[in-house]
Structures are given as structure tokens and as C-alpha cells.
Amino acid sequence: MTSPASPSQAAALPPLEGMPLAVISIGLALGTFMQVLDSTIANVSIPTISGNLGVAPDQGTWVITLFAMANGVSVPLTGWLMGRYGVVKTFAASVALFTFASFLCGVAWNLPSLLAFRVLQGGVSGPMIPGSQALLISIFAPSRRGLALAIWSMTTLVAPICGPILGGWISDNMSWRWIFFINVPVGIVCTLICYRGLIARETPTFKRSIDTAGFLFLLVWVSALQVMLDRGQDLDWFHSPLVVILGIASAIGFVSWLIWELTEANPIVDLSLFKSRNFAVGTLVFCLVYAVFFGGNVLQPLWLQTRLGYIATWAGLVAAPSGVVAVLLTPVFARYSARIDARITGTLALLAFALSFLMRGALTPDVSFSVLVLPMLVQGVAMSTFFVSMITIQLKDVPAQQTPQASGLSNFARITAGGFAASLTTAFWARRESLHQSHLADLQASRIPEWQQALTGLQHAGASARQALGALNQQVVNQAYTVAALDIFWLFGVLSVLMVPLIWFTRRSLAGGPPVSAD
Numbered sequence: 332m333t334s335p336a337s338p339s340q341a342a343a344l345p346p347l348e349g350m351p352l353a354v355i356s357i358g359l360a361l362g363t364f365m366q367v368l369d370s371t372i373a374n375v376s377i378p379t380i381s382g383n384l385g386v387a388p389d390q391g392t393w394v395i396t397l398f399a400m401a402n403g404v405s406v407p408l409t410g411w412l413m414g415r416y417g418v419v420k421t422f423a424a425s426v427a428l429f430t431f432a433s434f435l436c437g438v439a440w441n442l443p444s445l446l447a448f449r450v451l452q453g454g455v456s457g458p459m460i461p462g463s464q465a466l467l468i469s470i471f472a473p474s475r476r477g478l479a480l481a482i483w484s485m486t487t488l489v490a491p492i493c494g495p496i497l498g499g500w501i502s503d504n505m506s507w508r509w510i511f512f513i514n515v516p517v518g519i520v521c522t523l524i525c526y527r528g529l530i531a532r533e534t535p536t537f538k539r540s541i542d543t544a545g546f547l548f549l550l551v552w553v554s555a556l557q558v559m560l561d562r563g564q565d566l567d568w569f570h571s572p573l574v575v576i577l578g579i580a581s582a583i584g585f586v587s588w589l590i591w592e593l594t595e596a597n598p599i600v601d602l603s604l605f606k607s608r609n610f611a612v613g614t615l616v617f618c619l620v621y622a623v624f625f626g627g628n629v630l631q632p633l634w635l636q637t638r639l640g641y642i643a644t645w646a647g648l649v650a651a652p653s654g655v656v657a658v659l660l661t662p663v664f665a666r667y668s669a670r671i672d673a674r675i676t677g678t679l680a681l682l683a684f685a686l687s688f689l690m691r692g693a694l695t696p697d698v699s700f701s702v703l704v705l706p707m708l709v710q711g712v713a714m715s716t717f718f719v720s721m722i723t724i725q726l727k728d729v730p731a732q733q734t735p736q737a738s739g740l741s742n743f744a745r746i747t748a749g750g751f752a753a754s755l756t757t758a759f760w761a762r763r764e765s766l767h768q769s770h771l772a773d774l775q776a777s778r779i780p781e782w783q784q785a786l787t788g789l790q791h792a793g794a795s796a797r798q799a800l801g802a803l804n805q806q807v808v809n810q811a812y813t814v815a816a817l818d819i820f821w822l823f824g825v826l827s828v829l830m831v832p833l834i835w836f837t838r839r840s841l842a843g844g845p846p847v848s849a850d
Contacts, residue, residue: 358524371494399750401453422462430518495647552584622752656711680717688824763815
């Protein structure tokens with residue numbers, strides 16, 4: 332992975348001023364906003380999409396995981412594309428293709444077609460975030476590049492706020508298809524503004540062979556592992572020949588990819604970066620905690636809508652405060668990031684994540700909206716410090732010329748970990764639900780008089796015998812899913828605490844300049 336434009340090339344491009352600067356900055360911010368928005372907007376819409384397409388909610392989560400997988404796999408290609416065709420053309424083409432793929436998602440006629448178009452959408456979106464960042468930096472004067480990164484960083488924090496709310500409102504008041512259609516006008520405007528305004532500033536291009544074998548090995552093991560995690564629960568895991576085949580394919584693909592990348596002269600992923608202790612340990616913690624964070628963001632709206640009776644809009648509003656807090660606190664943290672050891676702020680972030688999950692692990696089925704919001708406020712505190720702290724730790728010992736490769740590798744690992752976490756979380760939720768339902772059934776058998784009294788009460792209220800039995804059984808299922816969700820939140824809280832000691836295996840790190848966004 333190479334930088335889309337070296338610092339010397341960027342410096343040769345004169346900065347923009349006045350209205351052109353403002354308009355193009357907005358256009359580039361829209362590109363970042365769309366990509367990040369589409370990573371979260373579908374989260375609260377999964378039950379609606381699943382119901383409309385006639386599939387189970389756990390199958391609907393493929394809409395999230397396949398997008399993340401395709402986006403993660405495409406990121407390593409970004410450096411080669413920008414070096415071969417130029418940053419402006421690559422970014423504009425990526426936005427245009429993303430817009431077209433969004434339209435296709437909106438007209439999807441069944442789940443397989445929607446998933447195919449989501450893979451396309453994720454695959455073409457790889458250059459959008461690194462491209463918008465590189466171009467924003469290039470159009471601002473060196474003395475104002477902190478402002479450029481602030482605009483870019485704020486966009487990546489605002490989009491997750493808008494995603495759940497917008498996705499929920501559209502699902503409740505319009506067709507779910509509009510969560511994809513809204514990208515079309517935004518994408519067209521972004522493409523036109525950025526291409527017409529920046530094409531004269533195109534970066535130099537050069538011909539270089541692409542590591543085709545490395546990319547294919549990467550595609551095989553990531554895809555096989557993702558499908559195995561998605562389908563494992565439905566196919567009873569390794570009792571299924573298909574799951575066994577996928578597991579073997581992912582293992583062979585990973586080992587082949589690892590060997591190839593370590594011996595290739597121009598690897599698509601520069602694994603030599605892991606020689607740095609800070610980068611290796613920092614990336615491990617970054618990916619594991621992001622996986623926990625992303626898994627929680629997938630589970631919570633599913634639980635609220637399918638078991639607590641929340642509509643999509645309100646499920647989105649529960650999650651929104653975390654983004655608001657992050658936006659408000661990030662500038663405050665950025666002011667002091669150059670003077671405080673990133674290990675300290677990273678530890679505080681992990682403890683805040685842990686507290687947020689443990690608070691959710693203590694919830695009850697009759698929990699109020701205000702109580703649901705409290706853990707999300709704590710999560711917002713964690714978000715405002717965690718991403719910047721971990722990237723500061725990762726890049727501590729990375730040479731300047733390798734910073735783009737390191738950032739790209741970190742981004743690829745993070746996105747891939749998030750996709751895996753979404754699949755594992757929903758699978759574990761279903762498995763824990765089965766366990767708790769079995770325990771509740773045993774309890775029901777041991778307390779027959781109480782259950783008979785409840786059945787009689789429902790029948791006296793006007794329900795038939797079958798309706799009364801169905802209502803009680805539904806209560807058992809809801810209780811089982813709720814306890815299973817609380818189990819996972821507790822597990823995520825414990826994992827967040829266990830990650831704290833790992834941070835202190837890294838060397839002291841201070842941010843040497845403006846903070847870098849998570850994306």
C-alpha cells in the first residue's frame with residue numbers, strides 16, 4: 332500500500348482559497364460522510380429489511396458484514412490505484428461507482444441480489460476515505476492542515492450519529508430502499524464538484540505491477556472465513572461439510588497469503604511493519620476493541636427492535652448520544668493529545684468502553700429510554716479518545732515514508748475485524764438464547780402451578796387457550812434473547828478491561844501533530 336501523493340507532490344500543489352476551498356471541502360466531506368454513513372445506516376434497518384425480504388434477522392445482518400468485508404479487502408488496492416491513475420480520478424471514480432451501487436441496492440428484488448450489490452458497493456468504496464483525506468490536506472495551506480484534518484475527522488464522527496437515526500426514520504416512515512437511494516443525489520453532487528474542481532490538480536501517475544497473487548490469496552481467506560462465520564450458526568458449524576470446507580479454505584488461503592506477502596518484493600500488504608512492537612501490539616488492541624465496539628453496535632438495535640418492541644427510529648435515537656458526545660469531546664482531547672501519553676488516554680478509553688458495556692449488561696427488559704441512553708453517553712467518551720490514542724501508539728516507530736502503508740494496513744485490519752465481529756456476535760447471541768430458553772423451559776416445568784395460573788388469567792382476559800400458551804411462550808423467548816444479549820454485553824465489558832495491560836507493552840507515545848481520525 333503506497334501513499335496516493337507524497338508530501339513533496341502535495342506541497343507542489345498551490346492551496347485553494349475562498350469559495351473554491353469551501354465548496355470543494357464540502358464535496359470531499361460528502362464523500363467521507365456517505366461511506367461512513369453506509370457502514371452504520373443499515374444497522375437499525377436490518378429487522379425491516381429482513382421482514383420485507385422474508386428472511387430471518389440473522390440472515391439480514393449479511394447486509395452489514397458483506398459490505399464491511401468487501402470494503403476491507405478493497406482497501407489494500409487503493410494505493411496502487413491512486414499511484415496508477417491519480418488521486419483525483421480514483422476518488423471521483425470510486426464515488427461515482429459507489430453511487431451506482433447504492434442505486435442497485437435500492438432496486439434489489441431479494442436478499443441474494445441485495446447482498447451482491449452490497450459487496451459491489453463495499454468493494455468500490457475502498458478509495459473514498461483515504462482519497463478524501465489526501466485531497467483535503469492538499470487543498471489547504473500547510474499552516475491550516477490541522478483544520479483540514481479537523482473537518483475530515485468531524486465528518487467521520489457525525490456520520491455514525493446520523494446513520495442510526497436516518498436509517499430508523501426511513502425504515503419507519505418510508506421504504507427501506509431509501510437508505511440507499513439517498514446516496515444517489517449526494518454522490519452525483521460530490522463526484523461533479525470534486526472532479527471538476529480538482530482534476531487540474533491531479534497527482535503524478537506511474538506504472539507499477541500489482542501484487543495479483545497476494546490480493547487473490549487475501550480475497551480467498553477473508554471471504555471464506557466471513558461466509559463460514561455467517562453461515563456457521565445455521566449449518567450447525569463443523570457438523571456441516573460446507574463449514575468444514577470453508578474453514579480449510581480460509582486456513583490454507585491465510586497461510587498462502589502470509590508466505591507470499593513475506594517473500595514478495597512489492598507486497599500488497601507490507602507485513603514488515605509488524606516488526607515494530609508499537610505497531611504490532613497497537614494494531615492487535617485496535618482490532619479487538621473495535622470488533623467489540625462494532626459487535627455491540629450491531630447487537631443493540633437488533634435486541635431493541637426484535638425483543639423490546641422499539642421501532643427503528645427510537646433504536647437509532649438510543650445510539651445517537653454516543654456520537655454527539657464524541658463530537659463535542661474530540662476537539663478538547665485533540666488540544667492536549669501532544670502532551671499526554673497515548674497509553675494513558677487509551678487506557679481511559681478502554682475503561683470507558685468497559686463501563687458502557689457493563690452498564691448495558693445490567694439492564695432489564697422493562698428498561699426505560701433514558702436508562703438505555705446512559706451507557707451510550709459513556710461510550711461517547713471512549714470514542715472521543717480511543718481512535719486517536721491507538722493510531723498514535725501504532726505509528727510511534729513507523730518511518731515517515733511507511734506511514735501511508737501502516738495507516739492502510741491498520742484500516743484494513745480494523746474493517747475486517749468489524750465484519751467478523753458482526754457475524755460472531757449474532758451467532759453467539761442465537762446460541763446463548765437456545766441455552767437460556769432451555770433453562771427457562773426447565774424452570775417452567777418445575778413451576779407448573781404458577782404457569783397454569785398465568786394461562787388461566789390470560790384466558791379470563793379473553794385469550795383462547797392457544798393464544799394464552801403462545802403469549803407465554805413468546806415471553807420465554809424474549810426473556811431468553813434478553814439474557815443472552817446481557818451475557819454478550821458483560822463479555823464485551825470484560826474483554827475491554829483485559830485489553831488494558833496490552834497497551835502498556837507498547838512504548839510511550841505522544842501525538843506529534845493534529846489527531847488522525849479512526850477511519
